[in-house]
Amino acid sequence: MPRLIPDAGPQRVIAASNFVYTVGSGLYLTAGVLYFTRSVHLPAGQVGLGLGIAGLVSLALGIAVGHLADTRGARGVYATTLVVQALATAGFVLVDSFWPFVLAVCAATRAKAAGLAARSPIIRRYGGDRPQEFRAHLRSVTNIGISLGALLAGWAVQVGTHTAYQLLVIGNAIGFAASAAVLVLLPPVTPGPTVGGPRWIALRDRPYLLITALDGIMAIQFKVLTVAVPLWLVAATAAPPWLISGTMLINTVIVIAFQVRASRSIDSPLTGGAAYRRSGVAFLVSCSLIALSAGAPAWAAATLLMTAVVIHTVGELWHSAGGFEVSFALAPEHATGQYLGVFGLGAGLAEALGPGLLIALCITWGRPGWYVVGALFALTGLAAPLAVRWAQRHQGAHPTHSESPLKELAA
Known part of the structure; x- marks a missing residue:
C-alpha cells in the first residue's frame, strides 16, 4: 500500500487540496445525473446531450489556460479555476430547464479542464525528482476521495428529495471552494523564463x-x-x-x-x-x-x-x-x-x-x-x-x- 500522506511541505498541500476536491467530485459523479433527471426532471436524453456539448466546448480552453499558468504563475491561475468551478456548480441549484443546464454545466466543465492544465506546472515544480510518480500518488488519493464522496452521495440518493439533491450539489461546490482555499498554503510557482x-x-x-x-x-x-x-x-x-x-x-x-x-x-x-x-x-x-x-x-x-x-x-x-x-x-x-x-x-x-x-x-x-x-x-x-x-x-x-x-x- 502506498504512503498516501506526503511529508510536510508543498506536496502535502497539493495532496490535501486534491483530496478535498475529489470528495466533492465523488458526490457529483455518483448522483449528478440523477439530480438533473430525478430532481430537476430533465429528460435523460437532454442531460446526455448537454454533457456532450459541455465536453466538446471545453476542449481547447485547457491549452490557453495552461499557457497562462506557465507565464503568469500556476498557483493563482489554478485557484481561480477552482473558484469558477465552485460558482458554476452552485449554479446547478438554479437550473430548471435545458438551456440553463447547458450553460451551467459548460461553465463547470470548462473550469475543470482549465484547472487540470493549470495544475500541471505545480506538480512539475513541487513533485520532486519524479513528478510523474507524484502524479500517480495523486491518482491514488483521487480514488479515495471519490469513494468517500460516493458514500456521502448514497444518502441523497436514498432520501431522494429535491432538498437532499440540492445539498449534494452545494456540498460539491463547497468541496471545490475549499480545495482553492487550501492552495493558500502553497508557495507561489514562479513563471519560467520567456523563451523565444x-x-x-x-x-x-x-x-x-x-x-x-x-x-x-x-x-x-x-x-x-x-x-x-x-x-x-x-x-x-x-x-x-x-x-x-x-x-x-x-x-x-x-x-x-x-x-x-x-x-x-x-x-x-x-x-x-x-x-x-x-x-x-x-x-x-x-x-x-x-x-x-x-x-x-x-x-x-x-x-x-x-x-x-x-x-x-x-x-x-x-x-x-x-x-x-x-x-x-x-x-x-x-x-x-x-x-x-x-x-x-x-x-x-x-x-x-x-x-x-x-x-x-x-x-x-x-x-x-x-x-x-x-x-x-x-x-x-x-x-x-x-x-x-x-x-x-x-x-x-x-x-x-x-x-x-x-x-x-x-x-
Missing part, C-alpha cells in the same frame, strides 16, 4: 499531438467499467445486478493500492510507450472475457466479469502510468501547462465521445463489438511506442528538421 519562438509550440509538435490522439483513444477504457459493463451486465448476462458495485469496488481498491507502485518502473518515455503496449493487450483480454460472459450461467458470468475487471484495472494502471510519464517527459519545462493542456484534449474527446461509441459497439452490436473495442485498444497500444520514438527524435532534432513521420516511425 512561436507562442503555441505544443500545437506545432506533431509527435506530441500524435501521442495525444493515441492516448485519447486509449482513454475510452475509463468508460468501459462505468458505462459499458453495467449496461452489459444487466442486459446480456445472468450475473446478479449487485455485481456492478462489486466491479467498481475492485477497480478502486486496486488503483489505490498499486498505482504508485506501477509507476515506479516506468521512468522514461520508452518504458512509458511499452506500458501503453501492455495495457492494450490487457484491455483486449478483458474485453474478450466480458464478451464471453453473455449466455453463461450466473456463476460463470460473474467469474468472467470479475476476472475481466481485474485484468482491465491492471491495464488501467499501465495506461495511466504511461500517460503520466510521456506527457511530462516529452513536454519542455517552460511550457508544461500548455503541453499538458494539449494532452488533455485526448481525454476530453474520450469523455465526450467514448460513452456513445461503447454503447453503439458493445451494447447495441453485442459480443462482436467487444472484440472490436479490444482490438482497437491493442492496436493503439502497439502504435504508442512508435510515436514515442518519433517524439524523442523530434526532441533532439534541429527546429528545421523535416523528416517524414512515416520514415521516422519506420526507423
Whole structure:
C-alpha cells in the first residue's frame, strides 16, 4: 500500500487540496445525473446531450489556460479555476430547464479542464525528482476521495428529495471552494523564463499531438467499467445486478493500492510507450472475457466479469502510468501547462465521445463489438511506442528538421 500522506511541505498541500476536491467530485459523479433527471426532471436524453456539448466546448480552453499558468504563475491561475468551478456548480441549484443546464454545466466543465492544465506546472515544480510518480500518488488519493464522496452521495440518493439533491450539489461546490482555499498554503510557482519562438509550440509538435490522439483513444477504457459493463451486465448476462458495485469496488481498491507502485518502473518515455503496449493487450483480454460472459450461467458470468475487471484495472494502471510519464517527459519545462493542456484534449474527446461509441459497439452490436473495442485498444497500444520514438527524435532534432513521420516511425 502506498504512503498516501506526503511529508510536510508543498506536496502535502497539493495532496490535501486534491483530496478535498475529489470528495466533492465523488458526490457529483455518483448522483449528478440523477439530480438533473430525478430532481430537476430533465429528460435523460437532454442531460446526455448537454454533457456532450459541455465536453466538446471545453476542449481547447485547457491549452490557453495552461499557457497562462506557465507565464503568469500556476498557483493563482489554478485557484481561480477552482473558484469558477465552485460558482458554476452552485449554479446547478438554479437550473430548471435545458438551456440553463447547458450553460451551467459548460461553465463547470470548462473550469475543470482549465484547472487540470493549470495544475500541471505545480506538480512539475513541487513533485520532486519524479513528478510523474507524484502524479500517480495523486491518482491514488483521487480514488479515495471519490469513494468517500460516493458514500456521502448514497444518502441523497436514498432520501431522494429535491432538498437532499440540492445539498449534494452545494456540498460539491463547497468541496471545490475549499480545495482553492487550501492552495493558500502553497508557495507561489514562479513563471519560467520567456523563451523565444512561436507562442503555441505544443500545437506545432506533431509527435506530441500524435501521442495525444493515441492516448485519447486509449482513454475510452475509463468508460468501459462505468458505462459499458453495467449496461452489459444487466442486459446480456445472468450475473446478479449487485455485481456492478462489486466491479467498481475492485477497480478502486486496486488503483489505490498499486498505482504508485506501477509507476515506479516506468521512468522514461520508452518504458512509458511499452506500458501503453501492455495495457492494450490487457484491455483486449478483458474485453474478450466480458464478451464471453453473455449466455453463461450466473456463476460463470460473474467469474468472467470479475476476472475481466481485474485484468482491465491492471491495464488501467499501465495506461495511466504511461500517460503520466510521456506527457511530462516529452513536454519542455517552460511550457508544461500548455503541453499538458494539449494532452488533455485526448481525454476530453474520450469523455465526450467514448460513452456513445461503447454503447453503439458493445451494447447495441453485442459480443462482436467487444472484440472490436479490444482490438482497437491493442492496436493503439502497439502504435504508442512508435510515436514515442518519433517524439524523442523530434526532441533532439534541429527546429528545421523535416523528416517524414512515416520514415521516422519506420526507423
